[in-house]
Amino acid sequence: MVVKLERPILVGGLGLSFSLWMLQSWHDSIVQLGEFGLLSTLAVGGGLWLWQQNRPKVSLEQLDFTPVDRATAESAIAKAETIINQLAQEAENHISLNTLREQLAYLSSELDRQEIKIAVTGGKAVGKSTLIQVLKSSGWQEKQPKFHFQETAPLFRETTDKSDTAVLAEVSKSDVVLFLTNGDLTETEFQTLQQLKAANQSIILVFNKQDQYLADERASVLLSLQQRMPGYLVATAVSPIPIKVRKHENDGSVQEWMEQPAPDTAQLTQQLDAVLAQQGQKLVWTTTMRTALALKVEAKNWLNRARCDRATPVIEQYQWIAAATAFAxxxxxxxxxxxxxxxxxxxxxxxxxxxxxxxxxxxxxxxxxxxxxxxxxxxxxxxxxxxxxxxxxxxxxxxxxxxxxxxxxxxxxxxxxxxxxxxxxxxxxxxxxxxxxxxxxxxxxxxxxxxxxxxxxxxxxxxxxxxxxxxxxxxxxxxxxxxxxxx
Known part of the structure; x- marks a missing residue:
């Protein structure tokens, strides 16, 4: 049985102890390091070791959502159809009937959809557009043509054409959500992720721009993200910062130039490959069920409004009967x-x-x-x-x-x-x-x-x-x- 350590202080202590043991063993080699460099080495070593130990594997269990089968999706569609038929029976010419029926027919065709819809979302300037461009321009997507990426409007903006509620409603129609962040989660980001999880949405948390952090800072952010969101987490650098390259020639001269590193999306593409291979059609059925439930709620709201219009005169009739009786x-x-x-x-x-x-x-x-x-x-x-x-x-x-x-x-x-x-x-x-x-x-x-x-x-x-x-x-x-x- 594999024992998973979930106490960061304990695990961090073990990592530090391991680092100290290594320090004793390599004492002669590292005597020349200064105090600051030594402590940094220990912190980075312990943090990276901890990240590697807690780093999630490519596994369905880490996706933290429950896929459904075709029968469950079909049952959700049937329940929505029941509400729509009841509305048609009680309000034959209701203004919403045509739209509701069109959405119902669309859901039935969605059951056999082969394309996997991926929503790329997050706050402003987290790299959503760049990530999609990198994935589309790479040879990877040519091997996985079933993936369709859709960028959403930025979340968490006070002034925007779309509210967060509207953006999340759009996200709910996707099969997989790539939620991008540039650092540790804010409380607002965390609450939004909890909303998506509650809606049984398949989420991959993407820590982008990791190259902009020092090694120890990067390890600390990764650890915090993993602790707060124990589902699948990947780190990317879709637009790495150029690095300075220095070359020493035989004649003693030095040449310097800026070099652009290649985008780092290996973890993400590996996870997306695993998602398609291990879940495939179940993702589509889960999205279909989620959309059917939303359609049912919409139809029920229209039905309740129509019924309320008929119930109001009944209540008024009996309230004045009661008033007359008590008055007399x-x-x-x-x-x-x-x-x-x-x-x-x-x-x-x-x-x-x-x-x-x-x-x-x-x-x-x-x-x-x-x-x-x-x-x-x-x-x-x-x-x-x-x-x-x-x-x-x-x-x-x-x-x-x-x-x-x-x-x-x-x-x-x-x-x-x-x-x-x-x-x-x-x-x-x-x-x-x-x-x-x-x-x-x-x-x-x-x-x-x-x-x-x-x-x-x-x-x-x-x-x-x-x-x-x-x-x-x-x-x-x-x-x-x-x-x-x-x-």
Missing amino acids: NPVPALDILATAAINAQMVIDLGNIYQQKLSLEQAQTIAGTMGSLMLKLGLVELSTKAVSTVLKSNAITFVAGGLVQGVSAAYLTRVAGLSLVEYFEQQEITLDSGTALNLEKLRQTLKKVFQQNQQMVFLQGFVNHGVKRLLPQTPQMELVSVEKPIG
């Missing part, structure tokens, strides 16, 4: 929820819109569960207090019997309806038919929706509308802004 039969604040705010029939109607088929018993269970959650979260008391605060700005409306309870019931019904809509939007079509609720998710959704609808501007407008509906014949002043915070 005033009850203590904490009983509002049980008597009027949550209506099981509203749960059924919203469930039908979102393809969550619920029986009356299931709807009553959901209504009771939401009521219990609202009480535990203190939403009933907070809503009643908020409505009372707004109504106190107008003495005429505030003294009207049951008005606080009526408007509060409408408000809580609205929050419950919007929470159900957001909860249902997260469910899969034909799945999660409502027989079991994720209480923690529902609790978080309720809290989130309540906070979104608690702003004073919204409450003021909502209460104004509620008062006009419940007291249509009563002359009243328009409610004015209330500066007192809700607490």
Whole structure:
């Protein structure tokens, strides 16, 4: 069994000890070295030894992503097609249907693509263009014509035509990502790499311009990169700095000239060869699956918007029914929820819109569960207090019997309806038919929706509308802004 040392201090100590042993053995040969030169030699020797020991081999295990098979990619395409077909059924002439269907047809053809798409990305001036030029002009790509390189816009720029999000969306369509850096990773670069890894993207981290570092500095940067990104790492110098060459002639004269070293891309081309040989078509299938999942999300968003347009009138209908009921039969604040705010029939109607088929018993269970959650979260008391605060700005409306309870019931019904809509939007079509609720998710959704609808501007407008509906014949002043915070 191969033991991999992952403690840099320990490994560095071993390397230093080894260097000291070598020093003792070669004492007579290196006596003439100065103190600074000696320490530099030890640092370089230990650092390079450590880099060699931790240097990743050309292996699939180091790529740190999970390739998929054809069946998995086809399954992802089928799920996207299900959402698109559902959208066509519920919104026959939806503006997005033609585009979605075109993308779906393209995905099916992608399954048999032979070309490997490689995105070359990174910050500004890291050598993206030069790297592509060097690879294309070398004899290497003639042997590997299946590789297609695409440079992205620079990342991490405040002013650019493309945001980082747009660039990463473009990168997600590639099979392999060459992420270039000129030194140790910044926190922003590291977070971006984590995003790519989370999206199951095959990444090769390229430390470019290594020739611009001294030997000990280069070893230190390589070690840091390997520790922070344990996936595959290669070092390149696609545009090496010219070096001075000095030649001593027999007559004692000296000739000097600048010589341009050849680009160093050997590690990178070896790794790309290994990628193609060991993974090949699986890279294409993984990209196809990733694109299919993105298409599914896009189609689901369009479907949810169409459903929300149908759900909004349903919620408004039941919120005013609840308001009228509580206004006609005033009850203590904490009983509002049980008597009027949550209506099981509203749960059924919203469930039908979102393809969550619920029986009356299931709807009553959901209504009771939401009521219990609202009480535990203190939403009933907070809503009643908020409505009372707004109504106190107008003495005429505030003294009207049951008005606080009526408007509060409408408000809580609205929050419950919007929470159900957001909860249902997260469910899969034909799945999660409502027989079991994720209480923690529902609790978080309720809290989130309540906070979104608690702003004073919204409450003021909502209460104004509620008062006009419940007291249509009563002359009243328009409610004015209330500066007192809700607490």
